[in-house]
Amino acid sequence: MRLDERPSLLRRRATRPVTTPPRRLRHxxxxxxxxxxxxxxxxxxxxxxxxxxxxxxxxxxxxxxxxxxxxxxxxxxxxxxxxxxxxxxxxxxxxxxxxxxxxxxxxxxxxxxxxxxxxxxxxxxxxxxxxxxxxxxxxxxxxxxxxxxxxxxxxxxxxxxxxxxxxxxxxxxxxxxxxxxxxxxxxxxxxxxxxxxxxxxxxxxxxxxxxxxxxxxxxxxxxxxxxxxxxxxxxxxxxxxxxxxxxxxxxxxxxxxxxxxxxxxxxxxxxxxLPAHAREQVCDDSRPRVCVEAEKKDLLPQVSAALSGITGRLKGVDHLPDRFQLPQLYYGQNVVRGGLAEPEQFAWEAASMLLPDCENRPDEHLHDAVRDWLVSNDLSDSRRESWEQRAREGGDRQSLENARAEARVRSRLTSMDEDRRRAWLGRYFAATRACSGKVPAL
Incomplete structure (x- = not known):
């Protein structure tokens, strides 16, 4: 190609239309x-x-x-x-x-x-x-x-x-x-x-x-x-x-x-x-045994620790139930994010459920005293002091007398030697579980 032909070739290339692919329309x-x-x-x-x-x-x-x-x-x-x-x-x-x-x-x-x-x-x-x-x-x-x-x-x-x-x-x-x-x-x-x-x-x-x-x-x-x-x-x-x-x-x-x-x-x-893990239970080896649902098995060590004071005081006592009847473990109440929220409150409620709910109890203050002695935690002490203070301010002589009677029972249980205390508690649980009303004298 001669040199004088190159400008015309460039002009033809410049005037050639440039084609672009069509844009795909989106839905x-x-x-x-x-x-x-x-x-x-x-x-x-x-x-x-x-x-x-x-x-x-x-x-x-x-x-x-x-x-x-x-x-x-x-x-x-x-x-x-x-x-x-x-x-x-x-x-x-x-x-x-x-x-x-x-x-x-x-x-x-x-x-x-x-x-x-x-x-x-x-x-x-x-x-x-x-x-x-x-x-x-x-x-x-x-x-x-x-x-x-x-x-x-x-x-x-x-x-x-x-x-x-x-x-x-x-x-x-x-x-x-x-x-x-x-x-x-x-x-x-x-x-x-x-x-x-x-x-x-x-x-x-x-x-x-x-x-x-x-x-x-x-x-x-x-x-x-x-x-x-x-x-x-x-x-x-x-x-x-x-x-x-x-x-x-x-x-x-x-x-x-x-x-x-x-x-x-x-x-x-x-x-x-109800799924299987909600029907099955896992238990520890204490007496009474502490059992929780299989779904809450990771809570068993915490529940056992919360009740260790009660199970320790009941060691060697006869006529105990085979297992604790525990309060229901509810999320957002006594269980929060996989942990027991209020162990002392849980122990107090468990001790209350351990004693049968019988009619015609002649010595209600005796049962309350045994429960408080079994629990023996700060919550139990503060509740007792609050009740006594409220009865004193309200002039409720009967409640004050019951509080003094309960204090005498707790003092007596504390002062007894272990063998006599275990024997008395065995007779006590035998009588209360039978709801006979014949609670042994302390």
Whole structure:
């Protein structure tokens, strides 16, 4: 090529059009999730539930069953009404902005446009609840002595939140009332709570229905609840969005919902059972033996230590019960984060339950004195002093006389030699366990 031909070649290359690959258009759903109100809904769900769970942490942190139950109750009665209201508010946005006619003339079908509105709300509620579920289980992990986490009920709660978001969106697109969202939230709460309390088999169709904190659902209950709630939500969405000649398709999810509801209503309370770790017990080798549920086996050393003063004073005594009848270990009360909250109070209550509750006790002050002598801790002393002070200030002579009689019994028990004390306590427990009323003289 000659040198005089190069400028023309460069001009042809410069004038050649530059082609760029066409940009792939994203589905409007992505824009709704990223730039719409979904992020704010997820934040509100997460913060509201996290604040409630943090406020009740003493009652669930340390037990998998308690954690599951508190998360379930919060999802149903707190997040359920809110999510329904959020879906209703989002469903009515075209009407508020006077764009309903423009939406109806859009290129996308009615069902696709419905998904663009409903899915972000459902996804936001699911993500917000899932974050709190994860954090709550991580907070429980260091303190849970036994049992195991189960996640099938969590999946059922997630389906519930998605379902009420879809149903709320349908209501929002149909109801012209501006206060439809708060009204739907109130109606959702009342429906869930009322249905769970009705005296019929229909109450077991409410997600709020449960049979207690210590029970677990049978394996098929969470999937059945998911089919029940999910079927109703899908049926409502299809009936609202499909053309009249295709509206019969909504019968399919509705039939699936009814098929799931029938066994739940017929089974009733048997859908929840006490797990094996709640039925079994572990015991120490003291006498009387100290036993706790297998789920709380890590608490046994603390419970045994709290009662060591009582078991030490009862060493060698005959006619004792085989095991202690202990106060129930409740999370948030006498158990907090895997530890015994008030050991002295627990010992005082256990000593009270060690003595049978018989009618017609002629010497009530004797039984109280034996209990206080067995406990012999600071709490017992402070309670006794408080009662005496209150009786003295109120001029209650009978109570003061009983307090003096109890003091004489405690002094007598303390001054006796061990053999005589063990023999007397043996006769005492033999008489009290038989409720004969013939307590041996001290």
């Amino acid at each position: 409007p759903l992505f824009s709704e999730v990223r730039g719409g109100s979904a992020g704010w809904i997820a934040l509100v769900v997460c913060v509201a539930e996290a604040l409630y769970m943090a406020d009740k942490a003493d009652y669930w942190q340390g037990s998998w069953s308690e954690t599951r139950q508190y998360l379930h109750t919060t999802a149903v009665l707190l997040l359920g009404p809110f999510t329904a209201a959020a879906g209703c508010w989002q469903g009515a946005r075209e009407r508020r902005s006077r764009m309903a006619e423009l939406r109806a003339s859009g290129a996308r079908g009615e069902f696709a446009q419905f998904l663009v509105v409903a899915v972000p709300v459902a996804l936001a509620a699911v993500v917000g609840h899932a974050v709190v579920v994860t954090g709550s289980h991580l907070a429980t992990w260091p303190y849970a002595p036994g049992g195991r986490p189960i996640f099938a009920p969590v999946a059922a709660d997630l389906v519930l939140l998605a379902g009420v978001a879809v149903i709320g969106t349908v209501v929002g697109r149909l109801a012209p009332w501006r206060l439809a969202a708060p009204a739907l939230a109130a109606a959702t709460y009342l429906l869930l709570a009322f249905l769970a309390d009705v005296d019929s088999s229909a109450r077991f169709l409410s997600p709020a229905a449960d049979d207690g904190f210590r029970v677990e659902p049978v394996w098929w209950q969470p999937p059945a609840m998911m089919a029940w709630i999910g079927g109703l939500a899908v049926a409502a969405a299809l009936a609202h969005t499909l053309r009249p000649r295709w509206s019969w398709v909504a019968v399919v999810p509705l039939a699936a919902a009814v098929a799931a509801a029938v066994p739940m209503a017929r089974t009733g309370e048997d859908m929840w059972q």
